[in-house]
Amino acid sequence: MARITHVEVHDVRFPTSLTADGSDAMNKDGDYSAAYVVLRTDGTDAAGQPLAGYGLTFTTGRGNDIVASAARQQAAHLLGRDVDEMVADMGGTYRYLTSDAQMRWLGPEKGVVHLSLSAVMNAAWDLAGRLAGKPVWRLLADMTPEQLVDVADLRYLSDALTRDEAIELLRAQEAGKAERIAHLEEVGYPCYTTSAGWLGYSDEKMARLAQEAVDEGYQHVKLKCGLDLEHDIRRARIAREILGPDRHLMIDANQVWDVQQSIDWVNAMQEFDLLWIEEPTSPDDVLGHAAIKKGVGPVGVATGEHCHNRVMFKQFFQADAIDFVQLDAGRLASMNEIVAVMLLAAKFGKPVCPHAGGVGLCEMVQHASMLDYVAISGSMEGRVTEFVDHLHEHFTDPVVVENARYRLPSKPGYSTEMYPASAADYSYPDGAYWSERHADAARAAVAAGTAAESVAATLA
């Protein structure tokens, strides 16, 4: 009988701002970071190794310590818990952690306390997968419809999806599961790349990377946009030429426009046959997205990486404000909420195309997409999951992408364990990387005669 004996939370930050990886119109200098949670137990897994769960949420640098602090407080509620009992009732575990009314006030179900809850519950799901000896997608796909619906957080959704409807929807997919798993083993799940299109890249670098994407078999390429229309048109023209008429081109404005501005900007780019405009405006603006969707057709509207919970997604569906459902595995509070959103998406007939990149998001969303195909929507049509090829080297079970497709994850767990050395070296501010960088800056400051506070401000 294993119990959770220790909780560790690490503030891990990678210095991605140095190379403009991840740069867009809203986020120019992100240091891709993770609030990384480890739930240790006194038990062992099937292979006789110490049993633990590893989970994370993604942030872009400053404030990662705030999320880590919230995760520490939430995870503390799991200390001493019996692992078998916890894993046997993951819906109950989730409800227990969300029922702290004092912490709930800080959201509710949004922002820092929801990001941190995601990290904690992601670790719990990793633990559940390891204990069962299954990858998380499989653990969930093997559940009965009733079990899977018990995992899903359906609170506040009953006007759009009842428990009975959800069960019926899952039952309809029962028959083809084994066949679809076999299909995934054979061909994997389609993905697209954003690596070519960061806003900070030169035209030449973007063109070279887009050509590489085509050569690697990608059918979709996405460009960041939104700062300058002429610049966006120039890059879209270059990309479309490289992609040819049959591959898909998408653009992503990262929330920089108002509603009418979104419509005008996208319509000025209609000649490039765009598949979608992503995050045109505030992620909270359901009705704004509905207006944009009406205004920019046939270009589709994609959003979700900042859609903070299932209640917001419900409204995006109800208002017909979304064409592509870009749920985020670190912003929604783990599989408990992801399953609820995927059930809603299936009911409303909208394709789930998860947001990824960052740190560890690809590792997690592959499980969501596989589960969606196997057990929920039962379809791959019109679906494509984001893939960004960086920082995977820090994970012990990194994603494998071949021929522009995610391979089916097979190791037990959620693929979210980092190498101990990575978590240690990039811990902020005391890990080897950051303390060395601080030391460099301090030496430079002494040489330049500037004050210690200004060094701290530069580095903060």
Added chain:
Amino acid sequence: MARITHVEVHDVRFPTSLTADGSDAMNKDGDYSAAYVVLRTDGTDAAGQPLAGYGLTFTTGRGNDIVASAARQQAAHLLGRDVDEMVADMGGTYRYLTSDAQMRWLGPEKGVVHLSLSAVMNAAWDLAGRLAGKPVWRLLADMTPEQLVDVADLRYLSDALTRDEAIELLRAQEAGKAERIAHLEEVGYPCYTTSAGWLGYSDEKMARLAQEAVDEGYQHVKLKCGLDLEHDIRRARIAREILGPDRHLMIDANQVWDVQQSIDWVNAMQEFDLLWIEEPTSPDDVLGHAAIKKGVGPVGVATGEHCHNRVMFKQFFQADAIDFVQLDAGRLASMNEIVAVMLLAAKFGKPVCPHAGGVGLCEMVQHASMLDYVAISGSMEGRVTEFVDHLHEHFTDPVVVENARYRLPSKPGYSTEMYPASAADYSYPDGAYWSERHADAARAAVAAGTAAESVAATLA
């Protein structure tokens, strides 16, 4: 020429859970708390006293440290700033603090980082008022329409309200300002009390407090509800009998229902002629509130204390999902966002009836309501501001309520300065109150032979 030289942030918690003050169907044991920000300068005010700004946001206990930590990081951006320059461009100051893309990722504009931004900017507004020698409502009411619109954050709102419309709307109220200020000086601004209706109070205590409210001249009384329909009906019957047919009775469910459940529950209470149902369901569910509003008429729908930003309020107006606008001065990011929401409310013809209570919320929202009447909506009709009579003794310029009306605040600033002894004694966990309580619990635990960790868990 004064500069901001120090930033202090205090985690102040009052033990309100001991008396069930503030208890409702969602929040049963809140310890009313404030993340309290002090911006110190090297200057002096008009009276020759050291110039500083005092601001806060409200939370219900656990996690107040997380908000304080976020506020500390945001306020640090103001260190060294020239006070005159900062105060002369409060719109720019707000945009500067919201433009940190890394911190923005943790919201955006919601949850912990928005609560903490509110605390910091509330302190900046208090400083601005003290420097000008005016209460904050007056500082804003004395601005030209252009100046006031420059303060307001109109980003993402242009599909509902343009800058030009906002200016025109303010111009239309210019003429009557002096008259309306004189009227406020004479009669004050109407308020209602929630003090009678906490869910944890017995029928007898509720009845006694409702009778006291009537005796004090209140025209409105609000009851918490939502756990048990029979209980709610019984209490509503008692309250309605005390209020008579002409005073207003409201109920508040604090988000415990789904959409259809809200409609059924409220309709089962139609006989009590309710003015509004407050927070029936998730505060994020704009379309759900629209359905509820349609389903429970003539009972109105009130919400806003958890409405996390102006983009959400915009949609509540666009979808006709709200009858009473209960904006919160600690959840919206200070007057910069409150003015934007009040402009929207004026355009859509919806009365602003701010949420208050908690810690310091009454002190702040009186400024918002006075400003709304003097310069924005120009009307008091159908408006009533919440008032809860507790914790005011900790403030140096507490609200004054007479004959169920807030008196016009006259001292310079935002009325948000706490007595230093209050902030110190209730600082968590090291202030006199909490360290003594911890010592008590530790002594009791030793006597009972329980472990130190369980004491810590009980107190956490």
